[in-house]
């Protein structure tokens with residue numbers, strides 16, 4: 322495909338966009354004098370904009386979503402076939418794709434049992450929060466209702482999901498928030514709160530226990546954590562962290578809710594990020610990669626033990642999960658998700674993620690050797706961050722305009738990378754890479770080369 326040769330004229334599209342579209346996460350003043358980026362087409366790892374310019378997409382659709390790459394006709398066919406057969410019926414009834422996808426998903430999640438479908442990561446997390454609250458009401462007289470979340474983590478855009486958000490710039494100007502959400506410290510070893518220590522991971526987990534004891538264990542129903550913090554700076558857990566978190570949650574009878582919205586469906590080299598760390602979750606939420614963006618679908622997956630509590634008392638008309646999402650589990654979503662899983666399995670993409678992820682980390686470590694402004698390279702599988710600093714000694718974060726300049730220069734070179742954005746004041750300095758799970762060494766070479774050039778240009 323060579324759209325650069327095409328004579329397509331998208332001026333009307335751009336004009337209408339500038340006149341009427343309110344873009345996500347965007348300050349629009351600049352569009353009074355410049356055109357927005359309009360993406361027209363995608364194939365594999367490549368996308369083309371309205372001017373015919375081609376880009377290698379190193380962030381899977383901008384926000385870590387298109388796990389199996391663009392232009393998958395088999396997913397489009399599965400969705401089309403399903404829509405023609407049955408486009409919609411409320412999810413209080415069953416469906417063929419809903420049933421088959423749920424079974425396929427649970428097969429990859431030993432210990433888990435039930436799949437509740439909705440539309441977005443935020444919504445999936447809201448369902449989990451409601452489950453915690455309802456259990457608190459039914460089992461603990463409303464007391465064990467508090468939900469812990471971690472500094473630097475993100476769980477979605479709704480007011481309650483923002484109540485569980487550890488990124489101050491996302492919350493700013495949107496309060497007041499839903500009560501009952503309590504923050505615990507982050508676990509970014511590069512930004513250790515305890516100086517240099519051999520047991521950082523255990524200490525970071527014990528800091529959670531301190532919060533639990535301060536609040537009272539009998540008030541805390543659950544903890545919601547990303548397996549690898551994403552938009553807060555790509556932070557894989559330090560050694561010893563998860564084992565200690567698990568031990569603490571068991572001790573105080575606190576449900577573990579893992580937010581796999583980013584890591585789920587292969588991004589880190591296993592089906593789910595938590596599966597690297599021996600965690601036994603009570604609830605797992607997922608969205609972006611579930612159908613690789615071919616349809617909107619998210620899931621809140623629970624153990625049978627959690628599920629059981631919502632059918633234990635059929636004589637009480639209020640004791641079941643009284644939640645509905647009109648489009649949740651809408652037929653196209655699970656149809657796309659089922660085919661997405663088949664592709665990941667059949668093309669051995671989890672192995673590819675592990676091999677390519679190691680290669681990418683090695684190449685970026687080389688880059689760190691070359692550029693003093695790369696303070697830290699960290700990640701898991703094909704999910705990697707580069708934290709930019711003024712110098713390694715002081716670890717002072719670079720000004721966010723410089724990090725954005727690196728992203729801008731890569732874009733000019735035809736490579737789309739990401740950066741932490743309106744996340745944590747003073748720390749919007751981490752470049753993010755999350756290429757599709759199908760990427761090759763030569764794709765990664767192109768990405769690293771673009772960053773190399775951009776770092777030279779921006780920092781000299």
Ligand SMILES: Cc1ncc(COP(=O)(O)O)c(C=O)c1O
Pocket residue numbers: 384440441442443444446475476477478547551552580581582583608609
């Ligand atoms: C870890 C995490 N959880 C939840 C969400 C919210 O997902 P959505 O934008 O689909 O509501 C995001 C979005 O980036 C995310 O990164």
